Amino acid sequence: MAQRLIIHVDLDYFYAQCEENANPSIHGKPVIVCVYSGRTSESGVVSTSNYEARKYSVKAGTAIATAKKLLVSTDAIFLPMNRPLYDSVSGRIMNILRDHGDFFEQTGIDEAYLDVSESSKGEYDVAKMIGSNIKETILLQEHITCSIGIAPNKLLAKLASNHVKPNGLTVVEPEQIHSFLDGQEVNRIPGVGKKVEEKLHASNVKTIDDLSRLSPIALQEMFGKKVGTYLFLAARGEDNEPVQDKELPTQMSRIGTLKENTRDYNVIRPVLSELTRSLIEKIQDEGLNCKSVSIIAILSNLTIQTRSRTLESHAKDLRTIDECAQQLLREFIESSPEAVLRRVGVKVTGLSKSSGQTNIESFFSTKVPR
Numbered sequence: 001m002a003q004r005l006i007i008h009v010d011l012d013y014f015y016a017q018c019e020e021n022a023n024p025s026i027h028g029k030p031v032i033v034c035v036y037s038g039r040t041s042e043s044g045v046v047s048t049s050n051y052e053a054r055k056y057s058v059k060a061g062t063a064i065a066t067a068k069k070l071l072v073s074t075d076a077i078f079l080p081m082n083r084p085l086y087d088s089v090s091g092r093i094m095n096i097l098r099d100h101g102d103f104f105e106q107t108g109i110d111e112a113y114l115d116v117s118e119s120s121k122g123e124y125d126v127a128k129m130i131g132s133n134i135k136e137t138i139l140l141q142e143h144i145t146c147s148i149g150i151a152p153n154k155l156l157a158k159l160a161s162n163h164v165k166p167n168g169l170t171v172v173e174p175e176q177i178h179s180f181l182d183g184q185e186v187n188r189i190p191g192v193g194k195k196v197e198e199k200l201h202a203s204n205v206k207t208i209d210d211l212s213r214l215s216p217i218a219l220q221e222m223f224g225k226k227v228g229t230y231l232f233l234a235a236r237g238e239d240n241e242p243v244q245d246k247e248l249p250t251q252m253s254r255i256g257t258l259k260e261n262t263r264d265y266n267v268i269r270p271v272l273s274e275l276t277r278s279l280i281e282k283i284q285d286e287g288l289n290c291k292s293v294s295i296i297a298i299l300s301n302l303t304i305q306t307r308s309r310t311l312e313s314h315a316k317d318l319r320t321i322d323e324c325a326q327q328l329l330r331e332f333i334e335s336s337p338e339a340v341l342r343r344v345g346v347k348v349t350g351l352s353k354s355s356g357q358t359n360i361e362s363f364f365s366t367k368v369p370r
């Protein structure tokens with residue numbers, strides 16, 4: 001088996017970069033995206049800031065009042081969060097990323113892992129080209145820069161994408177793992193928050209190198225079996241977690257019970273259409289489309305029968321899917337003279353993220369003050 005090759009992509013100063021693109025006149029100025037608590041015009045915290053603002057130590061979590069003081073001598077722009085804007089940019093970029101990996105896993109609004117082991121044939125040079133291509137495509141299509149890490153597993157890929165920012169591309173090959181990890185602080189390890197960090201600092205463990213000197217038993221005594229083992233492996237750059245799309249379902253269905261058992265097409269059809277309408281609403285909300293449609297017939301003797309059809313191309317519009325479901329129902333009733341239905345259902349399979357606009361709002365996602 002070829003060695004594993006994982007890419008981690010993290011978009012740079014994401015909310016602030018979206019704001020810069022939505023309003024080019026703020027380019028070059030410190031930009032601060034704020035979560036206003038609403039009590040006073042200055043209460044709340046910074047959600048993120050661009051790199052100009054970070055030069056003044058203004059970053060995520062800084063109080064807005066503090067940020068205003070730190071940036072008093074500048075032409076800083078303070079903006080409220082515009083989540084619909086960031087969601088639509090993120091959705092389009094995730095679709096780009098999904099196309100570049102054998103496996104894809106989104107882990108936040110602005111980050112994802114790609115498994116490229118197969119498509120790169122385990123070659124770092126090929127993976128690097130895939131990484132550069134991702135950067136170019138996102139920049140060209142969305143005017144967003146990102147930082148990329150390429151490594152033999154998710155843990156190292158994430159640390160690598162964080163290593164050079166913004167607009168970085170860091171590769172960690174197997175023989176570089178130890179030198180890459182050694183000097184880094186323990187809080188760089190994903191999952192190491194304040195509590196774990198404090199406990200490690202109390203034992204004089206500051207860097208990953210220090211951490212790698214602790215025995216698995218010592219670590220398990222300090223943090224329990226699960227976390228202790230994780231830290232022991234992480235200090236060595238080991239991690240076997242697969243890249244898997246957790247969010248994306250592959251199928252969805254709706255089933256309803258008929259008022260009475262029947263095989264009358266005209267009675268069943270409106271029930272099926274209503275179920276289809278509700279299902280399509282759901283897949284459109286999730287930005288998905290489907291490749292095949294099935295109907296499910298649960299008969300009066302409780303046996304279950306299904307009929308399926310593959311669509312000519314992926315679809316998410318009610319008309320196509322409703323027509324297909326109705327036709328399947330008609331064919332099922334005609335071909336099963338004994339069948340009396342108790343319940344009926346519709347199922348869509350082969351779900352994938354629809355590229356392009358998923359709803360009308362994303363066309364209008366310019367800034368609206370809130």
Ligand code: DCP
Binds near residue numbers: 015061109165166
């Ligand atoms: N975010 C937030 N509050 C935080 C951290 C992040 O609201 N405490 C939001 C705003 C960020 C986005 O999530 O733009 C992504 O978070 P990152 O930690 O990846 O930070 P950025 O993308 O802003 O900056 P960087 O360039 O360091 O990745």
Ligand code: CA
Binds near residue numbers: 010011012014110
């Ligand atoms: Ca980011």
Ligand code: CA
Binds near residue numbers: 011108110111
């Ligand atoms: Ca992130």
